[in-house]
Amino acid sequence: MLKPEKREIIESRVLQILVNHVGQENAIDMGDLYERVFKKSWKNKINDTRPLRDVIEKLRWRGVRICSDCAGYFVASCGSELDDYLSRTRRRHLKGLAREAAMRRITLHTLLGQMQLNLTGDRNEPA
Numbered sequence: 001m002l003k004p005e006k007r008e009i010i011e012s013r014v015l016q017i018l019v020n021h022v023g024q025e026n027a028i029d030m031g032d033l034y035e036r037v038f039k040k041s042w043k044n045k046i047n048d049t050r051p052l053r054d055v056i057e058k059l060r061w062r063g064v065r066i067c068s069d070c071a072g073y074f075v076a077s078c079g080s081e082l083d084d085y086l087s088r089t090r091r092r093h094l095k096g097l098a099r100e101a102a103m104r105r106i107t108l109h110t111l112l113g114q115m116q117l118n119l120t121g122d123r124n125e126p127a
Contacts, residue, residue: 002051010055013037018066023077030072 002010017036021028034042034049042048056066056073065076067085076082094108101111 018075022075024074024081027072027074
C-alpha cells in the first residue's frame with residue numbers, strides 16, 4: 001500500500017502518461033505503464049503491478065475515465081468507448097453475482113434485493 005504522499009505522486013504520473021493514450025487504439029500495456037510510472041522494471045506482472053492497479057481504481061472512483069482492454073489502459077476518447085468498457089465491467093460483475101445467487105440457491109433478483117437492503121456508507125467510496 002502506498003503512503004498518501006507517494007500515492008499523489010504516482011497518481012500524477014499516471015495521469016501525465018495517460019494524457020498521451022486517449023482512445024482505445026492508443027492503449028498502453030500495463031507493464032509499460034508500470035515501468036514509466038515507477039521508473040523500474042517489473043518481475044511479476046501480476047504481483048508487482050498491484051500498486052498501479054490500485055491507483056487506477058482510485059482514479060476511476062474519482063471519475064477519471066480510465067478504460068482498459070486486452071491491449072492495456074487508455075482514456076476514453078468518446079462516449080462509446082466508455083460505454084463499451086462499462087458494459088464489459090457490468091457483465092463481468094453480474095456474472096459473478098449470478099454465480100453467487102446460484103451457490104446460495106436464490107434468484108439473482110432476490111440477491112440484489114438483499115444487497116440493496118444491506119448497503120451502507122457513502123456511494124462514492126470503494127467497497
